[in-house]
Amino acid sequence: MSISKRIQLEHIFDLLYQRFGKRHWWPADSPFEVVIGAVLTQNTAWKNVEKAIANLKQAQMLSPEKLYREPVSGIANLIRPSGFYNQKAKRLKLVAAYITETWNGDMDAMCRKETGALRNELLSINGIGKETADSILLYACNKPVFVVDSYTHRVFSRHGMAAEEAGYDEIQELFMDNLDHGTRLFNEYHALIVELAKTFCKTKPLCDRCPLSDLPRVTV
């Protein structure tokens, strides 16, 4: 291994960016809609999340206060297409309660809190794990946090940049310790990894095509 991880990570980003272009993430009309989407997409295809969000939108439920007031059964009925609807209805209500009670429903105010402290608060909410918390921090609050998902682990361990048995924190450190912290770069990088997976991981078993080798080469 001769080139630094920084160079490798930047190179892979360039390959992905040239192959897929700007992703325009997160697909949402408001910061709170990002929060909703982050919960609903847990172990669920985004296509189904879109249907659930459309239902919430039609029912005028896309505000912390409205969700907070709605009974769990009502929320569950609206988000049915996204799967795990009973569990996710409780989770949505809990996060809506947090934003309503702690921040008076003001996402901007919430996002002004120091990143590490806000992350810990989000993680203390039942139903908000590391990936969901980091997605909210990056895509709703525009904070420079790298979001790790199963694709990230798969692709970068497979390409020898992390241990197969590495956990979330270890993969996150790979990116955050070796790249300049920038909301813009972290936003784009994670979105590109997801696009990569959508494109090459359709065929089972998981990512057997080792997709980076199929991308156009770039001289660094």
Add this chain to the structure above:
DNA sequence: CACCAGGCAAGTA
């Protein structure tokens, strides 16, 4: 038909 999706929490050993 089987398998998995932009995870998380709770239970067990």
Add this chain to the structure above:
DNA sequence: TACTTGCATGGT
């Protein structure tokens, strides 16, 4: 700490 299981609809 390290596994295992439940959650559940919809696409391929």
